[in-house]
Amino acid sequence: RYGAYARSLASELLELRHQDALKISHFLHLRAEVCSETLVAELDEFGDADRVGLVSLMDHTPGQRQFRDMSKLEAYVKGKHGFDDEGFKAHVAGLKRMRDTYGDLHEVEAVKAARRFGAVLASHDDTTEAQVAVSAGHGIHLAEFPTTVEAARACHDHEIKVMMGAPNLIRGGSHSGNVAARELAELELLDILSSDYVPAALLLAAAQLGEIWGDMARGLATVTAAPADAVKLADRGRIDIGKRADLIRFRMRAGVPALRAVWSRGNRVA
Template structure:
């Protein structure tokens, strides 16, 4: 059951400003937004707490963490989906694009990782259909061009799946995220407990995949996004030349550009720059790439993603608001802008007629402390 409510005497985070006021939610939708400090009968006095739109997450690896809580451990998927959903609700995320890898390696037993995208997507959609989830879930297919089965796996999806985002991923060593091969070696060997003498062989294998299948896989991904009606995203653009290719494909989102050069080129091509919340909170990239705060200072940062730490989404947006001296601008990177760029026109703003996705938080020594979360007018955290 949806909860009709009045939240009064709150600091409302509007698209372009913050004001003291109240908000009315009826039948899961925002019915009124007013200014002033009055607390009418039946209203909840927010005592100046912030009320903002529910957060919108475009790229998170969090579901995979729940599916594989330890190496070689495959947790029951429905249980993992529910746990993932509850965790996101608990940190203020009310809309998520669940990132699912498409494209697998099956020929070499030493480097094998299998397909799972179609099954996982069906399980998410089923849980959504049967009302098992607290927040809104959409599909984000991460197309691994450096793989063997990408074309076949993309063919398993269609417009009926309502895929929201397709991202073009190229994890060939020595470029994009891991231009520094020493950092790539440290990451891969640590993640897979790979011996030193196996690393060069692994890289050669990936180079071979890129050479033989890379162009074919890029074309298949672009074509699939058009077939699905999905927004197309690039990943880890590093040079202006790579951005030019992204623009030629019709890409609208740039996930984690690794250099100022790439971020500037994205802006020139009307491609929105997404940076990681962990990068912002930690003060830099764990891969040695451009710091999110540097792009913020150059006004080249459009959207924040929590990436691998769900709680970083609200914290990083608030930190941006404090850094810019404009809380509305900071929160827009996780509300209005991601909604606009993924054509979710019914959320992301505190306006009459918008979906009743809301969060309430206050600042304690500069850190946001969530007090409540609502999804479509229902209290979910």
């Protein structure tokens, strides 16, 4: 039972940006959890001036997508909330009721909101060919963390870019028991890396992909050009005349990139 918080947090972030108090360029990524009571009301609080660049359709109902493996979910939820067996069962039942009540309606409303914002629409945790087909029907061109090879392959068949988490690649597998990012990379089914809550993981994972593919430039493109293209930020992602001069300099040491300098809009910030 999360309370509404997105609008106030976004306003604080955008005000800091207006004051030029931030070292990098921030856009908003709205994670639209369809199984929540307040989603539509929260989406209605955003508009054209909010720099919403990405809206993700998310459904974390137990027993499917990310949480097909209920044992993984049980261990996570019990560890986080201290539930006993009965508490966990009640938690799962409540989430399933939420999906039955709100899921379909909220999915439709989130798609409408993304179009209203002019934002890129992404799917999340697609698992089957059928789910990918639904994503394609919504006009989705970016898939966050498909959970199976089947889904990743279907994404490419529909010209949907596949994004996986950098921590997944670094740790050697998914913490939820789903497909490993490395496996998708080796099958030529991985296009973009996400920090997935660990920003420092991006550079290391991109360098590791460069070694897996035998092409460092291609590995680095998964955190530069490829994501910029996917979210339609044409002014960045490449070193070229007329682009933003957002640059880093690093050196490889024993297979690990050591960051040396950072520039934002041509100004050194670190």
